[in-house]
Amino acid sequence: MSGAPLLTTPLLWLAATVGVFAGFDVLSRRSGRHPLCHPVLWSTPVLIALLLVSGTPYATYRAATVPLSFLLGPAVVGLAVPIWRERARIRHLAVPVTLALGAGAITSIVSAVGIMALLGAPRPILASIAPRATTTPVAMDIAGQIGGIPSLAAVIVLFAGVIGAMIATPLLNAVGVRDYRARGFAVGVAAHGVGAARAFQVDETAGAMASLGMALNAVLTAALLSILALLV
């Protein structure tokens, strides 16, 4: 046997990450994709525990898993496809889509940052929660760019998605919005991909509108926050 010790090759942590995730993914599927069984929610603490037990620094783990995180970039670029696919609907619903998107993006940023600012949180934390409604890779990019902490942003965004997916049906029933286009769009704008996955379970139109809301909000929130960061 020769070559680098297995502990220092990327292979070990790549295999661990995919393996742990695949295991929790099976459980998630058995639960009927319940938001609380989201595989990231459970893989993350298990992998952290493995790193702590083996005394592996996070930097080593992050370097080993670059092949996975690299794919986030092309995945974000690919969000253009749902927007393109829904172009007929966008034309038809241009005014509602534009107004609801703007209102939703601003509400999300102002409420999240406002509450944390009132509680005395410093700027890096405000910058980490500001993009909380966007899809995770975009939130990480924005957070890193405006002085936040990308990994904190990732965890906040994941949590927002799980909460959004869980409260969507009761909340929108309580408000009395029955139009599946409005419901789906709202879930996508407020709770990105995790919300969109939930919307697809309920109704095909709601799912398509949720994907659209997620993709459009990624662009708008990124634009608003990048401009805001230049001013503040």
Added chain:
Amino acid sequence: MLNAIFLLLACQLSGEALHRLTGVPLPGAVVGMVLLLIWLSVRRRERPALTVVTAWLTAHLTLMFVPAAVGVMEQGAVLSRYGLALVAATVVSTALTMIVTALVFRWAVRRFSEEDVA
């Protein structure tokens, strides 16, 4: 299939280049998304391979951000101090955003579209 993968990488690369060279404040990948959208509307045709590749990427998005989420292990101090506040702010913000978006959408459909909606 290869063409679709190249298209995604080329858009991301151009997006990153634009971001760095021109100082467009949007993240490079988001600029890449906008570029792909422009490309799709200029060269209008069906792209089954692109749909397959992006659907695969989107389906596995959650696995791809596990390495970043694990990074929260270095944020113990922040979480013990602000964890509860972050949970509260995230829950309130998510609920408010959903309500506002849905209500504005419904109002705008009624106000600006001819059709009747429930």
